[in-house]
Amino acid sequence: MSDPEQHEQVPGQGPRTKYLSVRQAAFIGVGAMVGAGIFALLGAAGELAGAAVWLSFLIAGVIAVLQGYSFAKLGARYPSAGGLLEYVAEGFGLGHATGITAWLTYLANAVVTAMVAVSFGNYASSMAAGGDAAWAKAFAALIIIVMTAVNIVGSQLVAHAQTVIVYVVVGILTVFAVVTLANMNPSLLAFSGYPAWPEIISSVALTFFAFLGFGIITFTAKDLARPDRQLPRAMYLALGIATVIYIAIALGVFGTLTVDEVISSGGTALAVAAEPTLGRAGYWLMCVTALFATAGATNAGLYPAAGLSERLVETGLFPPLMARKAGGRVVAGLLVEAAVCLVLAVAFKLEAIASIGSAVALLIFVLITAAHFRVRKETGASPAILGLAITAAGAVLVTFVFTTLIHEVASLVTLLVILAVSVGLDFAWHGRRGGRTGSPSATRGR
Known part of the structure; x- marks a missing residue:
């Protein structure tokens, strides 16, 4: 981020520095979104939507903007290290709804991380x-183990290197989109070859997966001079950039390769699509870019586990065991998440993991926006837009379950197991502790 730090004079104090600009906050979100998802999902989305994947990304972008509106309003009103779960707690209190969502979010993060590791x-x-x-599978397991070790060490060098990688990945993807669009075959994108709308809508559950990183922007609220104004702008700017890049890449890939070729190339679709225009060097360039993007995303996926576990223990949502440190350094919550990632990465195919992750993520976003509805007067959010956000995400989730996931028995069973485990863990801990009441506000500043 090359913008100079913003300065603001606070009455009675000296000038405060280190405020983020709107562009800086937006680019944090762009870096979290663009990369791993687009590398991993084109083949899986193509199985459902065919050459209409670009349309699937457009619809997913609209749904993400609706959720982004909700998150921006919440982040401006409740800037907190608790992030998305803080919002649920503000709306539902510290009861079962928030506890179950906390466990769902923790497990969903493991699913997402496993998916990018498989990619x-x-x-x-x-x-x-x-x-x-x-x-x-061996390489997927290896990157999870390596990035877990990196998170334990907490290398600042790796953190700075990852920032550079984000810019490089976005830059290369932009060049890729321009080159493939300039040389694509429009006949491959003919509307006559598109599947029926239920299949396209079902694919949105997968393409929406590539937008999940936008929630990271809410964590910048406390570092903005005017979060009530700047956070929404940053959110919409990031989502706009990501949507344009995704649509351009989808058009470039499906305008270069047939649907069958994209599907058969699986998780390496971008590299295969680069080869006709850029030659073998283009294939290797995209492969190396994908390695950097997915390694960085695996690292980023594991990173919140320790801090999130400690915060949820502090609020009483997780048992103290999750915040204990082995050797005074390694938080148990990180090790548990890494173990879940390893099991998922080794036991499931990329498409199955993506299906599970997308379904859980959509459910979590519906719950967060439903919680927002209860505190909408405090945030000043429009009830109509919140209702539309809930309806849109819920409709995609239901369509996905009954048109696609119902035919993937292992994925459906795993999804139900994740839900059951989340409910069971919360009720078990809630009952043992004798209940929780209040809101997260009571634990702030401890």
Whole structure:
């Protein structure tokens, strides 16, 4: 981020520095969104929406903007380290609804991280082992273990390097989009080849997965001079940039390759699409870019586990065990999340993990916006827009479950298990502790 730090004179104090600009906050969100999702999901989305994946990204972007409106209003009113879960607690208190959502969010984060790790494994295997499936699983497990170690060490060098990687990845994706769009075959994108609307709507659950990082922007609220004005602008700017890039890439890929070619290339669709225009060098360039993007996303996915666990223990939503530190350094919540990631990465295919993650994420966003509805007078949010956000996300989730997920027995069972485990863990801990009341406000400043 190259913008100079903003300065603001606070009455009775010296000038305060280190405020983020709107562009800086927006680019944090862009970095969290653009990268791993687009590398991993084109093949899976193509199985449902065919060449209409670009339209799926457009619809997903609209849904993300509706959720972004809700999150921006919440973040401006409740700037907190608790992030999205803080918003649920403000709306529902510290009862079962918030507790179950907390466990869902914790497990969903593991699902998302496992998915990008599997994407890393696919690209690494395509480069080093001819695409062998066993090696892909081995590489996926390896990147989870390595990034868990990085999070334990807490290397500042890696944190700075990841910032640079984000800019490089976004830059290369932009070049890729421009080159493929300039050389695409429009006939491959003909409307006559599009599937029926239920299939396109169902695919939105997968393409929406690529927007999940926008929630990170809410954590910048406390670092903005005027979060009530700047946070919404940053949110919409980030979502606008991501949506344009995703649509351009989808048009470029499906305008270069047939739907069958995209599907058969699986998680390496971008690299395969780069080859006709840029040659073998383009294939390798996109593979290396994907490795950086997915490795960084795996690191970013594991990063919140320790802090989130400690915050949820502080509010009484998680048992103290989750915040205990082995050797005075390693938070148990991080190790548990890494273990769940390893199981998912080794046991499931990328498409199945994406299905599970998308369904859980949509459910969590519906719950967050429903909580927002209860405190809408405090945030000044429009009830009509909040209602539309809940309806849109809920409709996509229901369509996805009954048109796609119902045919993926293992994914559906795993989704139900995640829901059951989240409910069971909350009720078990809630009952043992004798109940929780109040809001997170009571624990702030401890």
